[in-house]
Amino acid sequence: MTETTRRSILAILAENNRLAPEDIATMLGLPVDEVAGFIREMEERKVILKYNTLINWEKAGEEMVSALIDVKVQPQREVGFDTVAERIYRFPQVQSVYLMSGGYDLSVLIEGKGMKDVALFVAEKLATLEFVQSTATHFVLKKYKQDGVIFEDKEEDHRLMVSP
Amino acid sequence: MNTAELVSPVVRELPPSGIRKFFDLVAESKGIISLGVGEPDFVTPWHIREASMYSLEKGYTMYTSNHGLLELREEIAKYLSQRFGVNYDVRRELMVTVGASEGVDLAMRALVCPGDEVLIPDPSFVSYMPCVTLAGGKAVMVPTVAEEEFKLNAKTVESLITPRSKILMLSYPNNPTGAIMTADELKDIAEVVERHNLIVISDEIYAELTYGEKPVSFAALPGMRDRTVLLSGFSKAFAMTGWRIGYVATNPDFLAAMVKIHQYGIMCAPVMGQMAALEALRNGGTEMQRMVNTYDQRRRFVVTSFREMGLDCFEPKGAFYAFPSIKRTGLSSDDFSEKLLHQAKVAVVPGTAFGPSGEGHIRCSYACSMDQLKEALQRIKTFLSTL
Numbered sequence: 177m178t179e180t181t182r183r184s185i186l187a188i189l190a191e192n193n194r195l196a197p198e199d200i201a202t203m204l205g206l207p208v209d210e211v212a213g214f215i216r217e218m219e220e221r222k223v224i225l226k227y228n229t230l231i232n233w234e235k236a237g238e239e240m241v242s243a244l245i246d247v248k249v250q251p252q253r254e255v256g257f258d259t260v261a262e263r264i265y266r267f268p269q270v271q272s273v274y275l276m277s278g279g280y281d282l283s284v285l286i287e288g289k290g291m292k293d294v295a296l297f298v299a300e301k302l303a304t305l306e307f308v309q310s311t312a313t314h315f316v317l318k319k320y321k322q323d324g325v326i327f328e329d330k331e332e333d334h335r336l337m338v339s340p
Numbered sequence: 341m342n343t344a345e346l347v348s349p350v351v352r353e354l355p356p357s358g359i360r361k362f363f364d365l366v367a368e369s370k371g372i373i374s375l376g377v378g379e380p381d382f383v384t385p386w387h388i389r390e391a392s393m394y395s396l397e398k399g400y401t402m403y404t405s406n407h408g409l410l411e412l413r414e415e416i417a418k419y420l421s422q423r424f425g426v427n428y429d430v431r432r433e434l435m436v437t438v439g440a441s442e443g444v445d446l447a448m449r450a451l452v453c454p455g456d457e458v459l460i461p462d463p464s465f466v467s468y469m470p471c472v473t474l475a476g477g478k479a480v481m482v483p484t485v486a487e488e489e490f491k492l493n494a495k496t497v498e499s500l501i502t503p504r505s506k507i508l509m510l511s512y513p514n515n516p517t518g519a520i521m522t523a524d525e526l527k528d529i530a531e532v533v534e535r536h537n538l539i540v541i542s543d544e545i546y547a548e549l550t551y552g553e554k555p556v557s558f559a560a561l562p563g564m565r566d567r568t569v570l571l572s573g574f575s576k577a578f579a580m581t582g583w584r585i586g587y588v589a590t591n592p593d594f595l596a597a598m599v600k601i602h603q604y605g606i607m608c609a610p611v612m613g614q615m616a617a618l619e620a621l622r623n624g625g626t627e628m629q630r631m632v633n634t635y636d637q638r639r640r641f642v643v644t645s646f647r648e649m650g651l652d653c654f655e656p657k658g659a660f661y662a663f664p665s666i667k668r669t670g671l672s673s674d675d676f677s678e679k680l681l682h683q684a685k686v687a688v689v690p691g692t693a694f695g696p697s698g699e700g701h702i703r704c705s706y707a708c709s710m711d712q713l714k715e716a717l718q719r720i721k722t723f724l725s726t727l
Contacts, residue, residue: 184633184637188637192710195710199641199714202640202641202644202645203637203638203640203641203710204637204640205640331383333381335377335379335381336363336377337363337366337367337372337374337376337377337687338359338362338363338366338374338376338377338687338689339359339363339376339377339378339379340357340359340378340465340466340467340515340693
């Protein structure tokens with residue numbers, strides 16, 4: 177399997193993980209076994225981590241509050257930022273953690289049931305962690321686009337039903 | 341006053357487009373999935389739209405030169421040279437048109453004398469034949485067949501040549517069949533062209549949508565450049581149908597003649613579209629490739645699905661259409677399409693809308709999402725089982 181083909185399979189799944197290996201095999205002109213085998217291998221190697229669904233929770237009627245927190249930490253000898261990051265990302269409220277360049281070190285995305293929920297987490301769990309020097313919490317007011325998807329896309333198919 | 345009688349007889353007798361008839365049928369129906377659309381399902385990439393908006397903010401709202409913006413012509417010349425190996429002088433051999441469609445009309449009006457014959461592959465795009473008629477010429481249809489993957493057969497072309505034959509129309513990749521012509525196959529055509537001293541009008545609007553083969557321009561064949569009027573545009577490759585920007589590249593004499601008609605009839609292509617086209621050529625390669633890859637995946641899916649249903653479907657290697665045969669159903673293209681629309685709520689275009697050789701086939705566009713395609717193909721499969 178060529179590198180381009182491998183990348184194509186992953187790109188197709190990243191876009192729509194509901195497509196069966198049979199469909200992907202047809203779309204790329206490959207044997208089903210080969211595609212299914214490759215997908216299994218990618219799952220085992222944790223290149224494919226999870227098949228999830230992007231949901232607009234607000235529209236689903238769920239009260240959901242997100243906050244981006246800039247965290248400054250004191251890096252630790254031998255382990256650097258990794259141990260500190262792990263202490264943070266193990267909490268289930270934490271959706272993502274990135275190590276950043278620039279004015280602070282870790283960018284932490286938290287999701288909670290309400291402002292209070294998030295604020296308490298920051299005050300009690302995050303800020304009190306050893307080696308965390310400071311935190312700055314920014315609440316998300318509105319989500320316009322996430323993971324490449326526009327939440328309220330007003331672009332519709334305006335094409336004529338039949339055209340030459 | 342009988343106004344109908346006042347219409348020019350040539351126009352009055354021009355048959356209405358077969359697509360139009362079908363369009364009216366579809367408009368009356370509800371819950372339809374359409375595979376009848378002859379344009380990309382992608383909206384023009386954002387950076388192109390944004391560039392056009394910016395140009396409006398900067399005050400680009402004026403006429404341009406009849407030939408089109410010089411910067412755009414320079415980009416087109418660069419593109420044609422790098423991609424197809426054909427070189428044109430931006431000042432004397434290139435013009436921006438209102439879609440490649442205007443190019444077809446201009447070329448016919450500039451070159452056809454009353455009674456001249458124009459050979460047209462059949463089936464092919466709906467406007468060639470009317471443009472020939474309106475220019476006072478006679479359209480001679482050159483049948484192509486599924487057994488030869490709807491490629492133009494040099495022998496068939498030669499058998500239809502008369503002393504009045506002047507122009508050969510080429511349209512590959514082809515709408516509606518999805519057929520392409522490789523460089524070798526075009527060479528056979530070029531020999532006939534040379535032997536009979538023909539002009540070629542080559543509509544290469546779908547050139548970028550070629551799958552698994554390198555796109556070729558007829559003008560790039562040895563000795564063919566000056567005999568060829570190359571027509572292309574931005575509609576299909578860059579998903580820019582509504583912008584109406586195309587171009588023509590040909591020898592200075594043909595071009596000057598076409599510019600003359602264009603300057604009196606049109607003046608110039610809209611500047612905001614030209615600015616968008618400029619951005620498309622400068623920075624649109626990645627987005628275009630992404631769209632082409634998507635079409636290619638759907639193409640395989642559609643062909644496989646039709647074959648699994650038991651319909652003969654040759655592998656289209658260009659454009660975004662499949663052209664399966666429905667002969668085994670015993671229905672005509674028209675009847676099949678109409679029944680399919682009413683019973684299965686799927687719109688396709690009967691092959692006959694593109695010429696008599698389209699009989700027994702339907703044109704199915706795969707310029708729609710995978711989900712829609714899957715649903716439409718499922719409906720067609722169910723429909724076939726009821727016949």
